[in-house]
Amino acid sequence: MASHIILPPEDADENHHREEDGEEEEEREELGHDGGERAPPEQPPKAALPFSATCVRISRDSYPNLRALRNASSVSLADAAYVKISEGDFGYVLDDVPHLTDYVPDIPTYPNPLQDHPAYSTVKQYFVNEDDTVPQKVVVQKNSRRGVHFRRAGPRQRIYFGPDEVKACIVTCGGLCPGLNTVIRELVCGLSHMYNVNSIFGIQNGYKGFYSSNYLPLTPKSVNDIHKRGGTILGTSRGGHDTKKIVDNIQDRGINQVYIIGGDGTQKGAYDIFKEIRKRSLKVSVAGVPKTIDNDIAIIDKSFGFDTAVEEAQRAIDSAHVEACSAENGIGLVKLMGRYSGFIAMCATLASRDVDCCLIPESPFYMDGEGGLLEYIERRLKENKHMVIVVAEGAGQDLIAKSIAKSDQQDASGNKLLLDIGLWLTHKIKDYFKTKKMEMTIKYIDPTYMIRAIPSNASDNVYCTLLAHSAIHGAMAGYSFTVGMVNGRHTYIPFYRVTSTRNKVKITDRMWARLLSSTNQPSFLSQKDIDEAMEDDRLANRPPLPMGANHRVASSFEQSSSTSSNGEI
Ligand SMILES: Nc1ncnc2c1ncn2[C@@H]1O[C@H](COP(=O)(O)OP(=O)(O)O)[C@@H](O)[C@H]1O
Ligand SMILES: O=P(O)(O)OC[C@H]1O[C@](O)(COP(=O)(O)O)[C@@H](O)[C@@H]1O
Numbered sequence: 026m027a028s029h030i031i032l033p034p035e036d037a038d039e040n041h042h043r044e045e046d047g048e049e050e051e052e053r054e055e056l057g058h059d060g061g062e063r064a065p066p067e068q069p070p071k072a073a074l075p076f077s078a079t080c081v082r083i084s085r086d087s088y089p090n091l092r093a094l095r096n097a098s099s100v101s102l103a104d105a106a107y108v109k110i111s112e113g114d115f116g117y118v119l120d121d122v123p124h125l126t127d128y129v130p131d132i133p134t135y136p137n138p139l140q141d142h143p144a145y146s147t148v149k150q151y152f153v154n155e156d157d158t159v160p161q162k163v164v165v166q167k168n169s170r171r172g173v174h175f176r177r178a179g180p181r182q183r184i185y186f187g188p189d190e191v192k193a194c195i196v197t198c199g200g201l202c203p204g205l206n207t208v209i210r211e212l213v214c215g216l217s218h219m220y221n222v223n224s225i226f227g228i229q230n231g232y233k234g235f236y237s238s239n240y241l242p243l244t245p246k247s248v249n250d251i252h253k254r255g256g257t258i259l260g261t262s263r264g265g266h267d268t269k270k271i272v273d274n275i276q277d278r279g280i281n282q283v284y285i286i287g288g289d290g291t292q293k294g295a296y297d298i299f300k301e302i303r304k305r306s307l308k309v310s311v312a313g314v315p316k317t318i319d320n321d322i323a324i325i326d327k328s329f330g331f332d333t334a335v336e337e338a339q340r341a342i343d344s345a346h347v348e349a350c351s352a353e354n355g356i357g358l359v360k361l362m363g364r365y366s367g368f369i370a371m372c373a374t375l376a377s378r379d380v381d382c383c384l385i386p387e388s389p390f391y392m393d394g395e396g397g398l399l400e401y402i403e404r405r406l407k408e409n410k411h412m413v414i415v416v417a418e419g420a421g422q423d424l425i426a427k428s429i430a431k432s433d434q435q436d437a438s439g440n441k442l443l444l445d446i447g448l449w450l451t452h453k454i455k456d457y458f459k460t461k462k463m464e465m466t467i468k469y470i471d472p473t474y475m476i477r478a479i480p481s482n483a484s485d486n487v488y489c490t491l492l493a494h495s496a497i498h499g500a501m502a503g504y505s506f507t508v509g510m511v512n513g514r515h516t517y518i519p520f521y522r523v524t525s526t527r528n529k530v531k532i533t534d535r536m537w538a539r540l541l542s543s544t545n546q547p548s549f550l551s552q553k554d555i556d557e558a559m560e561d562d563r564l565a566n567r568p569p570l571p572m573g574a575n576h577r578v579a580s581s582f583e584q585s586s587s588t589s590s591n592g593e594i
C-alpha cells in the first residue's frame with residue numbers, strides 16, 4: 026500500500042476545470058427535484074474527491090511538510106501517511122478526510138434519495154456544495170492567511186451506497202454522557218427515514234461487543250423513546266479494543282457503515298479500525314461521533330451533553346450554597362467531573378455566581394502559607410460567614426500524591442485512576458480550622474455520576490440530532506471522519522486531528538480571567554506557573570518555520586493550533 030493518500034494534482038486540476046466550465050451547475054440541475062425515477066448507478070469520475078484547490082502530495086519523503094504538521098499538531102510519522110492536505114490561494118489549507126475512493130476502485134455512485142423525500146422537497150439548496158469548507162479560525166486580521174479548513178458536513182448529491190446495500194452498526198464506548206441515547210435514536214431514525222436503510226445493528230457494551238456479543242437489531246420503533254432515558258441502551262465499556270477482531274467481525278457480518286460514539290480514547294480506536302479497514306480495502310465508512318462530558322475533545326466547539334452537565338451541576342452547587350449559608354462558617358464543597366480539563370467546573374461556577382473558589386486541573390494551587398487556599402478560605406469565612414468551593418476531579422492530584430502513598434492505577438482503557446480530591450480537601454480544611462480553634466462546618470457533595478447519568482436537555486437533544494444526521498450524510502457520501510461543530514458549522518474532521526491533542530482550559534485566556542474576577546479567588550499561580558503557561562502559549566503561537574513552499578502549510582497549522590475552541594470569546 027502506498028504510504029501517502031494525497032490526491033495527485035492532475036485530478037484536482039481536472040475538477041477545477043470542470044467547475045469553471047459550469048458542468049457542476051448543470052449536473053445539479055439535472056439531478057434536481059424532478060420526481061422522476063432514480064438515476065442508475067454511475068461510475069465515478071477519475072478524481073476521488075472533487076475539490077478545486079491545488080493538492081499537495083505528502084509522503085514520507087516530503088519531510089519538511091511532515092515536520093511542520095508534526096510540530097504544529099502532534100501528527101506522528103505513522104499518521105502522516107493518512108494526512109490529506111489540499112492548498113488553495115492566500116494560505117488556504119483543507120485538512121481533508123479519507124474517502125472510500127482513496128482505496129477502493131470503481132465504486133458506483135447513486136443519486137441521494139433525499140431529493141425525492143417529501144419533507145425536504147421545499148428546501149431551496151439542500152445539498153452542500155462539494156467545495157464547501159469551514160475555517161478553523163474565524164478571528165482574522167486584514168492580512169491573515171486563510172488557514173486550516175475542514176470539509177463541511179451535510180448531504181451530498183451523490184452517495185456511494187445503493188438503496189438496499191447499507192448494513193450499519195452503532196457502538197457506544199467510554200464513560201456515560203447525557204445524549205448518548207439521543208444520538209443512537211437519531212442515527213437509527215435518520216438512516217431509516219432519510220436513506221431508507223433497514224439493516225441497523227447495535228453493538229453491545231462497547232468495542233468488545235463487536236466480537237463477544239450478539240448484534241442487536243435496531244429499528245425506529247425500538248428506539249422511539251430512548252432519548253428520554255439517561256445512559257446508553259447499548260451499554261458501554263472501557264478497554265477491549267482489539268482492532269483485528271473488530272474488523273474481522275465487521276467484514277464477516279458484511280457491515281459497511283460503522284458509527285462509533287465515544288471520547289478521545291474511542292476516536293483513537295475508531296482511527297485504528299479505519300486504518301485496518303483501509304488496509305483490507307473494504308468498502309466501509311467509519312463515522313465517529315465525539316462524546317465526553319469533560320468537553321476535552323480537540324477542535325470541536327463543544328461536545329454534546331456538556332450543557333446538560335453544566336445545568337445539572339447547578340443543582341449540586343445550589344445545595345452546597347444552602348448548606349453553607351445555613352451553618353456558622355459553613356463551607357459547601359462540590360466535586361465535578363473533569364479528569365484533565367476543568368470546563369464543567371469553570372462553566373458551572375460562572376453560571377452559578379454563588380461559588381467563591383473554583384479549582385481545576387489546569388491551574389495549580391497550594392494549600393498552606395500566604396496566598397494559599399487555606400488562608401483564602403479563612404479570610405472568606407471571616408468576611409462572609411460561608412463559602413462554596415467547586416473542584417474538578419483532576420485538580421490538585423499532585424498535592425494528594427505528595428501526602429498519600431502514590432498509586433499509579435489505570436482503568437481498562439489506560440486512563441489514570443484519580444484520587445478523591447474532594448475527600449482530601451475536606452480533611453485538610455477540617456484539620457486546618459481545628460488547629461486555628463475556629464468553628465466551622467463543611468459539607469462535601471459528589472454529584473459526578475448523578476450528573477452524567479441524566480438524559481440530555483432540549484438543546485443537547487437538538488445538537489445530538491444534527492450530529493447524528495451529519496454523521497449519516499458523511500458516511501453515505503463515502504467519507505470516514507469524526508463529525509464535529511467548528512465555529513458553529515458541522516464539519517468532517519480527520520481522526521488524527523481530534524486524537525492528537527486534548528482541549529484544556531487556557532489559564533491565559535480571558536474566560537479564566539472572567540472566572541477569577543467573578544469568584545474573587547486568588548490565582549494561586551507562582552511566577553514559574555505563569556511563565557510556563559505563557560511559554561505554552563508562545564509555543565502554540567510560534568512563528569512559521571522557514572521552509573520555502575512548504576512554509577504555507579506549516580504556518581496555517583501553527584496558526585490553527587493557537588485557536589482556542591472552547592470558551593474563548
Ligand atoms: N489509544 C487507543 N487506541 C485504540 N483504542 C483505544 C485507545 N484508547 C482507548 N481506546 C478504546 O476506546 C474505548 C473507550 O476509551 P476510554 O478512554 O475509556 O473512553 P473515551 O472514549 O470516553 O475517552 C475503550 O474500549 C478503549 O479500549
Ligand atoms: O468511573 P468511570 O466510568 O471510569 O468514569 C470516570 C471518568 O469518566 C469521565 O466522566 C469522562 O471520561 P471519558 O469521556 O473518557 O469517558 C471523567 O470525567 C471521569 O474521570
Ligand SMILES: [Mg+2]
Pocket residue numbers: 199288289290317
Ligand atoms: Mg477520555
